[in-house]
Amino acid sequence: MHSAVFLIEFGAIILALGLLGRIAGRLRFSPIPLYLLAGLAFGEGGLLPLGASEEFVAIGAEIGVILLLLMLGLEYTASDLVTNLKTQYPAGLVDMTFNALPGAAAALLMGWGPVAAVVLAGVTWISSSGVIAKVLNDLGRVGNRETPVILSILVLEDLAMAVYLPIITALLAGVGWAAGGMTLAIALGAAGLVLFVAVRYGRHISRFVSSDDPEKLLLVVLGLTILVAGIAQQLQVSAAVGAFLVGIALSGEVAEGTHTLLSPLRDLFAAVFFVFFGLHTDPASIPPVLLPALLLAVVTACTKIATGYWAARRAGISVKGRWRAGGALVARGEFSIVIAGLAVTSGIEPRLGPLATAYVLILVIVGPLTARFTEPLAQRLFKQRAPRAVPVPAPAVPEPRPSKEPAAEKLAEEPAAEEPAAVDASDGATRA
Numbered sequence: 001m002h003s004a005v006f007l008i009e010f011g012a013i014i015l016a017l018g019l020l021g022r023i024a025g026r027l028r029f030s031p032i033p034l035y036l037l038a039g040l041a042f043g044e045g046g047l048l049p050l051g052a053s054e055e056f057v058a059i060g061a062e063i064g065v066i067l068l069l070l071m072l073g074l075e076y077t078a079s080d081l082v083t084n085l086k087t088q089y090p091a092g093l094v095d096m097t098f099n100a101l102p103g104a105a106a107a108l109l110m111g112w113g114p115v116a117a118v119v120l121a122g123v124t125w126i127s128s129s130g131v132i133a134k135v136l137n138d139l140g141r142v143g144n145r146e147t148p149v150i151l152s153i154l155v156l157e158d159l160a161m162a163v164y165l166p167i168i169t170a171l172l173a174g175v176g177w178a179a180g181g182m183t184l185a186i187a188l189g190a191a192g193l194v195l196f197v198a199v200r201y202g203r204h205i206s207r208f209v210s211s212d213d214p215e216k217l218l219l220v221v222l223g224l225t226i227l228v229a230g231i232a233q234q235l236q237v238s239a240a241v242g243a244f245l246v247g248i249a250l251s252g253e254v255a256e257g258t259h260t261l262l263s264p265l266r267d268l269f270a271a272v273f274f275v276f277f278g279l280h281t282d283p284a285s286i287p288p289v290l291l292p293a294l295l296l297a298v299v300t301a302c303t304k305i306a307t308g309y310w311a312a313r314r315a316g317i318s319v320k321g322r323w324r325a326g327g328a329l330v331a332r333g334e335f336s337i338v339i340a341g342l343a344v345t346s347g348i349e350p351r352l353g354p355l356a357t358a359y360v361l362i363l364v365i366v367g368p369l370t371a372r373f374t375e376p377l378a379q380r381l382f383k384q385r386a387p388r389a390v391p392v393p394a395p396a397v398p399e400p401r402p403s404k405e406p407a408a409e410k411l412a413e414e415p416a417a418e419e420p421a422a423v424d425a426s427d428g429a430t431r432a
Helices: 002-027 032-042 054-074 078-087 089-109 114-125 129-138 147-173 177-209 214-234 239-249 252-279 287-314 319-328 334-346 352-389 400-404 406-413 415-431
Strands: none
Touching: 002 032, 002 054, 002 252, 032 252, 032 352, 054 214, 054 239, 054 252, 054 334, 078 089, 078 147, 078 177, 078 239, 089 114, 089 147, 089 287, 114 147, 114 334, 114 352, 129 147, 129 319, 129 334, 129 352, 147 177, 147 239, 147 287, 147 319, 147 334, 177 214, 177 239, 177 252, 214 239, 214 252, 252 334, 252 352, 287 319, 287 352, 319 352, 334 352
16 A cells, blocks of 8 residues: 555656646746746645655655766766866856855855855855756857856866865764865865876776667666765765766766766656755745845846856957856756755755745746846947947037038038039120
8 A cells, every 4th residue: 555655646746747847848948946846835835745755755866966967977078177177267266256155145144154154155156057058058059159158167166066065065964174174185086086087097987888788888877876976975975976976987979878878867866856855845934035035046146147247258258248158157956956955954954945945946947037138138238328428429520510610611512503503694694
């Protein structure tokens, strides 16, 4: 009987997610807010609270985070990451300063303490790579000049996560400075070692994992990823960081084949992850934090636009491209929920989960709109301001002349009209 209830509940969740994904596809926006709303509906205080399948959903959510980070690592090669780190690190520092500080300041102003401040800083800092990539593709901007700037910022944020997540894990676990420093050293050492091995021996690793049989390739890559993620979590680093490093180590045809095979699984378990986060958020707890979430969303949307504008200007992009780059970076999504989910599980601040849910719901909806309309709105605003800044440049030159020298203009214009008249008069005189 228990298994039958579990199958009914879990089947209903998957069916609902599929229908919500279809609705989002027809409306051409990210399904993440709909998945979060579904989690709120199935959670405590929702319309249909779950019972038997909640534990399985929790395991599926962990797998969802691992697959999200693995697929993200597959998008980049180790050499690309090293190059971006060397050339674009100023943009990464500006991004962190502009967007992490508002979240930390908001947590401290609400009296949540320093640990919650570090967590909320990460929530407001990291943009949604998945949402932004989809928006760029939908708007046909993949080949634009500003797109490499956007991707560089996203890559730097992903690299920063490899350092940030172990810090958060250590802080939430309540370990001391010595244990926290050891955890961070292990994470940095592991990341550096993986990058070194991937650059030097990436081809050999890919050959070892490679297989012409899709089934064997899927089993080897998925098993290796979950194994490394479990070892990383056992070392208090982060399962997500371990999965990200595995993705970086794979390259070439193996990365492409793995991406094709794991994309449906990633989408399935990522949707389960968003539902799981919603399950742990009481809908009644969102209205009290809705105003702070809205204010924080407005502030950090502006800071993301400023980040993209500054980075694009540094790269020599035109003014229109700068505004497009800024507007494209506004969306928050999976990483913000991952970070907030760690805090919710540890129970450091009960209002942090509802605030993060409302914040992501707002910006995951607003993000595609800012990507589309920031540049035309900025053009209109600056066009309206331009005449005020330069009141009379061109009209001032020709206008004074008619008033000051009317006779000179008439002398210059009349000869062509008067000469025929003079000839006619003289002809008339001779004829007379």
